[in-house]
Amino acid sequence: MESYYISRSSPSDDQLQASETELGELDVDIDSLRADLASLPTPPLTGWFLLSNVKQNAVDIVRHGWAFEEFERVFVTRGPNWARYGALNRSWGYNLHAWRFMQPLLKEHSASGTSDWLAAALSPALDWIDTYITARPPEDPMAWYDMSLAMRTPMLLNLLIRVARNDAHSECLPVLTRAMILHLDVLNSEESFNVNSNHGFYVAIAQVHVSRLVPFFPGARTAGEAGLIRLRRIVDKQFSVDGIHLEHSPDYHRMLLGSFEAAIDDGLVDDPEILRRISRAANALGWMIKPDGHLVQFGDSPSTRMTIRGAHSSDPNTQFIISSGQSGQPTSEQSVTYPAGGYFFVRSPPPQVAGDVPKSSYLAFSAAFHSRTHKHADDLNLVWSDLGCEILVDSGRFGYGQLLPADSPLRKSGFYYSSRERQYVESTVAHNTLSIDNLDQQRWRRKPFGSGIVDTKEHLGVFEAIGRVVYGDYVHRRRVVFRPGKQLVLRDAVYSKKSGPRIGRLWFNISDSFCVVEEASSLVFVNSAFPRPIRLDVSGPGDLISPVRGQQEPMRGWRSRTDRCLEPIWSFGFEFMFTTRRSVETTFTLSLV
Template structure:
């Protein structure tokens, strides 16, 4: 576009924006005066779901960097749609305007006028391209999360621009963009109450209602947002505080946003605030001894110790700060019968630096919806003696969608990457597989929580759950003696008369080396306290241990999106004729 074309486009956009504001019953000069005097919102809050570490100079000179992707030339960008077409997450984070955060911080600095003008120019260019554009032109522009997270950044830009008389025309354009962003947030397609995205739509509306009271739709927007927030709090977090999407990292992320909304007084409902308090307590149990969030469901190995230093729960704060703040917990067992998790941390750390030495066990027995759900019923993760032993496969990332006609859709897969499909599979988790098939997800009615009795008996912890599958029932007892052993007691009742085969899959950390294979499989890892040996015995026919097998994929985990690292995959196959009861034992020595 030439300079003359750019000027013409801006004049046309200004005229259209002015006309639309007047159509809405707004007198433009009065609106600008109200925007100029409105309080400025903070530049961080519920909408900063990840920290942008680039400087403002780097964003504009080198391009905005997201994950492993090439830098995006924000300063000269005209084709926004290409990034979402290449990768949905890339497009979502781009259209959420996350790149604006360091630019806005620079605009608030003492010499920020130049930065503000750069920010305003990018925002106006985006509005020019996307005003009136439909979903087909760039679906990620109007993706529910994109518009929810973009709205508070657009508000921050418009209110700052309004304070500069020479940016009057740009402010008119941005003000009208705010008005139609509120329109978009009202749409049914913008609010999905079935997953965590609905929270961001709802809180975006409440946020907008607070700072845009000069717009005639602000009161209705805030009221609808408050109603939606109440619905989301009750549907996203169980009464015991567990996030109902099978992913501790999404629990962490959504809880953080809820906590920030509470701190910003965007949530006043006491019942909601109490539920968030319980969710903060649950988060502490999801912190592993290595300082990362438990990798069940769609969870990368997010480091939180030393990164996130606050929580509204004092026990969780104690863990997040590795004992520097908060209060140590005394209970070593926590079971959440509605959420479907049970945890052991023994001994509980009571002083700085002790977290890493705790024995830790996580047991999942939940299926609330398809959201982030892997084929992993009755999965366990285990740390002991300062080392991870049983691992989870992680999430690998999302990427390209499967063709809608792919038969893999019937198995519950949405994404095309074989690595993504592997980390979702049953064999990538520490649980039971029957007849070589993944546990069913697609077309299966969610059962909620499957936890039964979870008790502590002296130094031993005994956790139980029962899951009904389409043609068999699986009961599992997890008997854990910290520092000594883990026993998995599986009882299966088949509703079919023919002979079948079960496999107990185990995935051990890749830092172990295979020492011997006999009656037991012995693996050893070097630790700062000397060698750690794990002896594994199981039922029936032993499957050959492998680490990082390529064809077919077996023995892998993903700590961060887009990458795999080897783990040990062990399997024990046993015959199943109506009923079977088997024991798998892991001893430390």
């Protein structure tokens, strides 16, 4: 690798002196530590810390800069302004400070065996350390952000072991050792560990990772013991007893489950209760996959494709779904209820052979509020696919972006991000559920209720589910009656706790594969993308709120399958008046034209 692409590959005199002084005060024998580290095999570059594949190769990163989504490239090996990127976009800053660029550089070092590629990896590491492990680091909320810290730790450890085995860069060892000791100290702090967020898992498993790979490293054993205790707390807080991730998002369920499974495969987790809970979560993931192979977009979920070549699950039923029936075992179950997690799923008929998955009718019903993490204003929301196409769809995630000011009044409505597109996908109108008095369902002032599933049943091919949610001044109860391939009926009952007239609005979002063909005496959609067009007749209570598609003011009729991208869909509703109580019915009927 040409040297002019790399700003540095050795520590500054000040860096080296400060590191050696501190290690001396900690009584760390650097020569003994070097010998112990050098005796280890090179750690793997994949595992629990690789949440998605890094598609960029090392040559491209060094020559043209590290690429993240649609943002400008960052020349990480040439001394970038590290603090700039997180200030512009939190996701950009997090991925940069997690050293997402490091894996391809170290992978190239493994493949080539040359010191040049180790120098390329050392350049951003030393520059980052010189920037943030100093008396006056820049203000940067993403540098020691819990996820950045957790994901950076295995990359730093991998680099440390490589340097110990390479005499050409031995002077870097004290600087990297000092940085690793500080990383363990910060990981051990209570400020870095949030048991109520999936982030807590990554902090805890990073501690265990270091202790298993280098148990002799200063502070590693203590960190590992604390990490194991934290993991037990995390699995109890993050997954319900029936295996549902408690952050209202199938994609975060997928992500955390995959990390747990990778940690189990890496030999880092062997606690029996954790293994049981993760086994249930692996089975639940299969039910979250729609007939088109994508995850249901409840909560903060992009449209993640699950049926990809090489996809693997530890659960045989889920493996059957994600492999499109090529491996694993089919289930005979047509529906499943998660009374603790707050979900109900139907897949009918259950696929039995390769090619069957896209043919099933599918319904997903959500009645859950376990915390405010990733929670949209979407109680009693549902998603429906049938006859080979999506029908009722969810708004998705859109991405995070910049935070609202702490004193913003929108915070009291449950919003945390400033983007109007983000606020839209969180709002009630962007989901298939009920709003009262034109307000979003309350999240901020309401105590999480857990699961709102009341009852579910199946009889002669008809599936029913009941969910009930209590708000500050009203109660909403929804009965779902589903006849696969034929009809979906929603019976919504609302009870007001205050006097006076109130307005109920039922909102629905229809896939853009349909077109509106009639909205006078009845509302009719047709999907003509199939050999035989599919007709959807809709009848509901009160007054029809006319369908719109991709409306800007006010925003209505959008979905986000990938972050920061909106696509138009059909949005419509029914408005009705009530005082104390009102029960209404909405019917969706399918037929082939």
